[in-house]
Amino acid sequence: DAGITQSPRYKITETGRQVTLMCHQTWSHSYMFWYRQDLGHGLRLIYYSAAADITDKGEVPDGYVVSRSKTENFPLTLESATRSQTSVYFCASTGGRSQAEQYFGPGTRLTVT
């Protein structure tokens, strides 16, 4: 009963490098989401996906790319990391009565130097 997992849990990278954060869920949830959480801003939606091969932008998509070739995986790529992308990244998926109840992964703490 793994639920939703993220990897890596911690990552330090340099400015300009490409980095991919992984998200995997075992519930077969249709919807998956990527958020970043920064002090003073709360949770902000980066991208979301309604199903495999269907993705859409959230509130703060610039500098990020997503793909979803399989229902259970939703990787987030920073094509050329910047210091402003230092943050904690959470992946979530929906389930429950309203299909809007989101369940979060443990998060990835990313530091861009």
Place this chain on the structure above:
Amino acid sequence: QKEVEQNSGPLSVPEGAIASLNCTYSDRGSQSFFWYRQYSGKSPELIMSIYSNGDKEDGRFTAQLNKASQYVSLLIRDSQPSDSATYLCAAQPSGGYNKLIFGAGTRLAVHP
């Protein structure tokens, strides 16, 4: 801009007291509302969902929804030090495609 507003706190209550956390939302078409608890360094954890006006109770937690006033609250009875965390309010906006809009959270501190 659809928004969810919360007082950032900290809200400090003594052990055993009732903690009252409040949230307002701007999108009158929002239908579903959620409370998440987030311990420091951890991910948000869903603790309550509420979909209709009135109260919903689950153990020591009661969620209250007033759509006319666009107001959601969470009451925690018999507060314990283990309840010390940040509480996030979230609303599903109209036409939201299962997206949620989160408030910035209220930090609760329960002192012995």
